[in-house]
Amino acid sequence: MDTMPKWADIVLIPLIGLILAFLLSGLMVLASGQDPWEAIKIMVEGAVGSSYGWGYTLYYATNFIFTGLAVAIAFHAAMFNIGGEGQAMVGGLGVAIACLFIPWPHWTLALIGAMIMGGLFGAVWAAIPAWLQAKRGSHIVITTIMFNFIAAGLLNYMLVDVLKPVGAMEPATAKFPEATHLPSLNDVFLIFGLDLFKRSPVNVSLFVALAACVGLWALIWKMKLGYQIRAFGHSEPAAKYAGISPTRMIMISMIISGALAGLMAINNVMGEAERLVLNSVEGAGFIGIAVALMGRSHPLGVLIAALLFGFLYQGGAELGLWTSIPREMVTVIQALVILFTGALDNMIRMPLERFFLARAIRARAASTPAE
């Protein structure tokens, strides 16, 4: 029944879901004997109260744009890629190898090289589960979860046994050479004489992320490939009928998905840490799921949701710093957002549909009777 206006579907439902998630989180803060209002103030102050805070918020948002887009493109093909975490980890490995072993003359070339390697590694890590789904029928959800664990094992091995500099204790690579240093947003703004985002990790990767948003939007809604991916995602038998190969669609969408997740490493590994450490992804791959769900798998929605989660992440870190609320609180909020905007979507949708239906019937009764 198409009585509900489009805007309600796209904006209102996720918004209500978000509000519910926040309300519940607020109650939890209250239950732990803290003042939720105070908590919000700390979060807002810490995340968007200063250009430094904004710098972190945008840095995290950059990560989430990549992983959110990764989950979104897979959703369009009806693939649920829970493996963004592992793909981003392996992407980090690719970026690290690119930065460490190739003598780049300039950061621009290093960035392109790192993008290719990070994307490639992430894509490969997604391509294996994709192939197993397409050819062997193994469920992509469980396989990608397993690949997250295997990625952690692989990274552990590479850092402990292979890439760790001789004599170092910590399982991490050496610092990347100076030539691979990406300009921070602060550096960019200084060109214009503005000293913004000082000492914060946000860097030029943000522009790559924004470009990825535009690119993916064009791909999904304007290009033949996107048309085919969406058609396959809606109905596999129909895709076959139309001469669209399901295997190809699964492989392509998952490869794009994995590449996007892997691309995240140019931000966190190359842009921020400038070396590869064990837990560099910090759950960003999983947050991509919440971001894609909230953003309704639309690149613009993903962008907005990523900003929101960037705010939450930075605000949550501040919260951990100034109160006894641990930053895992963000995981709880993330879970609630997934729950309300994803799984419990109908709980919000059903009453809304009834509301709009009643309105439509009233409107119809007021005008001339149809039929």
Added chain:
Amino acid sequence: MDFLTILQILDSSVRLAVPLLLACLAGLYSERAGIFDIGLEGKMLAAAFASAAIAYVSGSVWIGLLAGIAASMALSIVHGLASITFRGNQLISGVAINFLAAGLTVVVAQNWFKQGGRTPTLEGPARFSEITLPFADALSGIPVLGPLYAEVISGHTIIAYVAFLFVPLTWWILFRTRFGLRLRAVGENPAAVDTAGISVIWLRYSAILICGVLCGLAGAYLATALQAGFTKDMSAGRGFIALAALIFAKWRPVPALYATLLFGFLAAVATRFQTINIGTFRVPVAFTESLPYILTVVILAGFVGKAIPPRAGGAPYVKER
């Protein structure tokens, strides 16, 4: 490798198989009723925390166990609301539940015990103790079988024995009772159940509640029997391995036992031998630790036989016009 080492590995295989078996059977009830549950992991984790916390506070592991089951069932109900009542996506709901448990356990633990997201160590009656089966000592003199009985079969906690009892019990319920017939039917064709005048919703809720109880047992076992307290993310992917075992076992109880014992054995080998040398080649620890996950992928890929899941699995039931 000497006999004692083998005994120890087998003993630890059984120990590590128990939570997998419980979670696997939990998943079996849910999926046989047509509800996919990738939230086994989260339910186990929530139960592990709740049981450890309450056992510590009350000093009784039994009260802790009840709390663990209650926590797990609460998440089951959330899953039920999402996937049965509101006909949402069962996979997404499962993901949400896993994160909810991962976040909440740490937030609450930190608030409560202020020990960096863990509970204090459990001692005495706040933990399950090991039961020595009758004649374990007397029979240990018999070569091979004696020590096998004394070391591998005897000396586990009550939950472990309950878990193994659940295998024949589940089989009996599934194939010999009215409830089992209806449960299997609702996972294959809910419309058949509905038109026969049985409530699909009620049946599915009962299935996921049973699933909650079993996940609760699994989680409590982790924190109060296998370990002495809760630590962050202590379920460590066991819920997913249990799912893999379920697929491997083709949703049948007895093969589920074998599958989880196999995964338990792998885990035991990985913990026992931090380094394995094959000739001059040293197998990295990371590889042994990843082995259960790799094996799961291989099994899922159907290289060991094709598994057909319950036909109505994953799809919410909507009455047809």
Added chain:
Amino acid sequence: MTDAPAIELKGISKSFGPVQANKDISIRVMPGTIHGIIGENGAGKSTLMSILYGFYKADKGDVFIRGNKTEIPDSQAAIAAGIGMVFQHFKLVENFSVLENVVLGAEDGALLGPSLRKARKELTQLAAEYELNVDPDALIEEIGVGMQQRVEILKALYRQADILILDEPTGVLTPAEADHLFRILEGLKAQGKTIILITHKLREIMEVTDTVSVMRRGEMTATVKTSETSPEELAELMVGRKVLLRVDKKPATPGDPVVEIDNLQVVDEKGVERVKGISLNVRAGEILGIAGVAGNGQSEILEVLGGIRSATGSVRIKGQEIDLTGAHSDGRSRRERGIAHVPEDRQREGLIMDFKAWENVAFGYHHEDNYQSGLLMDNAAIKRDTEGKIERFDVRPANGMLEAKSFSGGNQQKIVLAREIERNPELLLVGQPTRGVDIGAIEFIHQRIVELRDAGKAILLVSVELDEILSLSDRIAVIFDGQIMGERLPSETDEKELGLMMAGITDTAQDHSIEEIEANLAEAHGEVH
């Protein structure tokens, strides 16, 4: 026996959102009679019966069973009131035995053993009483549809139903099986059971019912004694105007063969041979109809020609061999060879229900040059194209921006036909062109298919509706168990002969028992599983 009707409905109304499915409907059905309800697709028949079976709650109106006002909030209550229902799509658990299916929901205790033993005894009795023979230990997935339907009837009888509702029961049966079903229904009627038969087939209504109600657009337009009406009158009551029951077409003037199929073999995913060496050809300016019970290989032939399925053997289009297994065996390659395909299941295959109508107009042809502009798709061109197609095929509502799912079945089919026919293909594959389509649209669709034939194109028609095959085809091939049993001209055959051939019997001059027919069908079906 009192004079109270077995079932009486008074003023039943039901709407789904803005759609009113039932408007103020009243019926009386006397005990020991067979009452037919006839109406087009979407007339509200199934909704009405779902209300009677407790699936939906009526917004207004009352139900009386044997004179007593009865509330039916759920199926449990319907069963308790003695109502049994045989749905169009059977509600059976495929990997359960017949016995388990009968017992499900009607067990006698918490343990299964005693219930199964009791049911086994009762089934034997019922079988003897009503000609309802089934093997209680057979798995549902291993028995044929005719037997599955009997299991459904047995389920109702086992629950002591004395009012039996059958929703489109003959859609999946051969004519001989349908006759057998009607004999069973007569037997039940003789025992005093009340039967409600929902169908869109006039012939069945005339054959077995005592009284008949006609529904149109959610309203009950008439209730008459069957003996006092005629098919023409019922058709007019159903549609609201005079309808043409026959397709108006000139004799065909066939030319050269467009498609030549030689020794075609198809093995499905489970390794079962679905098509066993079929040879056929269709000539230009000719409609070849393939008659057969669903699942005998006709779908696979369409799928092979449409590029959805691979096969062995040889297929030539205008004398040129086409690829049946390799890289050029997909739907796109087929379209490039001049094959257009109106698939059997338009909602699953022919359309993306969540796509807009204009997006669907490009579906399958989305790669064509005139739909591209540089790297992007030329959506404006597709939309222009859509406007023209909507106008020429009279799609309503005439709005290409609506999603496919918001059109009625007939209009969805017109979108698919517009897309496929306007490519001016050499060969048009048409599967179930009028399934779920209202009569008005059926006439239109048949006309367009005949027009394409008259333009000298070849048409391969697959339909489970024998009427449609008989009236539309210029030549009929009958398929059974993956093999062609023979070819007939429509003017030289009839439903009875085709029906026997559809059951694998070639000496159609003889009389054949239902057992023989069933044994044949079961054997073919058994191989499939």
